[in-house]
Amino acid sequence: MPLFKTIDISPTSKVFLWKITEDFNELFRNVTLKDTSLARLEGMKSEGHQKGFLAVRMLFQHNGYDDFDLYYDDFGKPHLHDGTHISISHSFDFAAIVLSECNIGIDLEQIKGKIIRLAPRFMDVSHLENLSETDTMRKATVVWGIKEAIYKLKNESGISFQDHIFENPFQLSEKKCSAELHFKDIVQHYNIIFEEIDLEGSQPDGHNYMLVCAVESE
Structure with missing residues (x-):
């Protein structure tokens, strides 16, 4: 499914929501993953978590990023190499990211x-x-x-x-x-x-x- 909704939090912060209607294989075919992300995906026991993980990557791609633009610090917090602040969440059939010029949590x-x-x-x-x-x-x-x-x-x-x-x-x-x-x-x-x-x-x-x-x- 295409993007479900965008929400302007402020002039410099925007939320993107993806409603997960695809099956695992469709999501997997449409994203590119680096080796560490692929290993993380394979280690997830729940298909729901796997689909949420992949839907987040679909949101990256919607915004001109991909998995190679993302890295995690020692505490597990996600960052983008270009300095844009990002926070990630997913719950059941939805995935969400927020992109911002300031540090933000979602x-x-x-x-x-x-x-x-x-x-x-x-x-x-x-x-x-x-x-x-x-x-x-x-x-x-x-x-x-x-x-x-x-x-x-x-x-x-x-x-x-x-x-x-x-x-x-x-x-x-x-x-x-x-x-x-x-x-x-x-x-x-x-x-x-x-x-x-x-x-x-x-x-x-x-x-x-x-x-x-x-x-x-x-």
């Missing part, structure tokens, strides 16, 4: 009911009070995405979602908020943008996705 999550049960493990559940069940799922998914996106952006071992990353109160309708990372005696502030990806009933299970991006405040 997370894409399917909105599912189990997030409510897990919420006390990673967030202040008082932020979920007085919401419908649907909005509780949506907001908890945003908070999880905030923490994933900041973790990817900061890229340091030892960061705890529950103990070090804190979202400030927000409303779902605002589609933006702020958050803080308290780590190694330093407090860093982040601007957060989030958007629900509306599939317009195309998913049999009815689950939409939540996209979250984090950028460090100036």
Whole structure:
């Protein structure tokens, strides 16, 4: 399938979404992989993860890059050789990348009911009070995405979602908020943008996705 959607996060940051409708072989035939990526692909036990990995490479190609333009640092963070900042995420039938002139983190999550049960493990559940069940799922998914996106952006071992990353109160309708990372005696502030990806009933299970991006405040 062609590109599903592009989202302008800012004048210098853009998200690209790919809906994975292809089978593994079709994706594999349409990308070029360096040896290290091929070995990584072959080591994945889940075909879903393999397809997500390949769909990300399809997004590279859509933007004029290929697998040889990408490298990972010692902490596993992706970088492009031309200096453009990149962050990567995939979830079930979607893959996403964000390209930016500034350091940025992205997370894409399917909105599912189990997030409510897990919420006390990673967030202040008082932020979920007085919401419908649907909005509780949506907001908890945003908070999880905030923490994933900041973790990817900061890229340091030892960061705890529950103990070090804190979202400030927000409303779902605002589609933006702020958050803080308290780590190694330093407090860093982040601007957060989030958007629900509306599939317009195309998913049999009815689950939409939540996209979250984090950028460090100036």
